[in-house]
Amino acid sequence: MHLQRRDGDATPTSSSPSSTASIKTDPSATAADFVVPKPFDTALSNNFTAPCAAFFKAMLSNSxxxxxxxxxxxxxxxxxxxxxxxSYIRITRTLEATCSVNSQQCLGIMDSLALALREDANCAVDYTNDNPQVLQAYNGLLAYEPLYQASCLRDDDGNYCYANAVTNTTATSDAYPYYLPLGAAMPGGARPTCNTCLQDGMAIFSAFGGNSTQPISQTYDGAAQQIDMYCGPTFVNKTATPLKGTASGISVSLTPSITLFIMLLVYFFQ
Structure with a gap:
């Protein structure tokens, strides 16, 4: 492995590699006006059942x-x-925020919300009816851990791999692999750069791809075989190879966390 990965509770500082390693600048990205992006920050669709709309409101307003x-x-x-x-600077600051959290605590929150989303009292009907925003939310909750790990990878210069990928205008396919954990297949013509960022990111995804509860279980093998066709037959594992203790799964016996119960109680009884 050539890249660095943050621990779940590591806190970046102003002297962290991602703040100093790159000379890329963006005059518009001042510290004073930067706000960490939020999911579903535009108007939600009106195509929700009332219980599901309430669930989304409670989730998105929970600190x-x-x-x-x-x-x-x-x-x-x-x-x-x-x-x-x-913006290279803005996306780097975003990644610093997403990677500085306690990932294990956040994983518990996301797993609990994924379970609650499909309950009859919340979004079960909307999920069954393939409501696009409900499916995006569910897949995003399930994919928290593999995408946390992959988004926090850095290259040998200390720059975030995702920041490099999404701002690389000469290799527009570099960002495609990050959508695999959300159940989005890589386009047939995509040719991500064959570098250590891609190799190490796919190694993370391989460890989750054998877990049938993860959306990437439907997308990993096809993407890996596609990448190996032009990066070499040993560049990544052609099939998912889960490692013990690596891939978390949502099981029917998992009990929603106290955080979720508090969140729902505060919303419904305020």
Whole structure:
């Protein structure tokens, strides 16, 4: 492994590699006006059942959820994240925020919310009816851990791999692998750069790809075989190879965390 990965409770400082390693600048990205993007930061669709709309409102207004700055939920649902991705500095600051949280605590919150989302009293009907925003939320909650790990990878210069990928205008396919954990297949013509960022990111995804509860279980093998065709037959594992203790799964016996219960109680009885 060539890249560095943050621990779940590590806190970046002004002297962290991501703050100093790059000379890329953006005059518009001043510290004073930067706000960490949030999931679903545009108007939600009106195509929700009432219980599901209430669930989303409770989730998105909960400070414990928001303090996790979930990268997996920002990728497909955040307009401000999309805007931040246009600036190397802004997306780096976003990643510093998402990677400085206690990931194990946040994982418990995301797992609990994923279970609660599909309950009859919340969004079960909307999920069954393939409501796009409900499916995005569910997949994003499930994919929190693999995308936390992948988004916090750095290159040998200390720069975030995702920041490099999303701002690389000469290799526009570099960001595609980050959508695999959300259940989005890599386009057939995509050719991400064959570098250590891609190799180490796919190694993370391989460890989750064999877990049938994870959306990436449907996308990893095809992407890996595609990458190996042009990066070499040993560049990544062609099939998912989960490691013991690596991939977390949502099981029916998992009890929602106290954080979730408090969140719902505060919302419904305020």
């Amino acid at each position: 414990s959820f928001n303090d996790c700055h979930p990268f997996s939920l920002m990728l497909q649902t955040s307009s401000s994240f999309f805007d931040a991705s246009k």
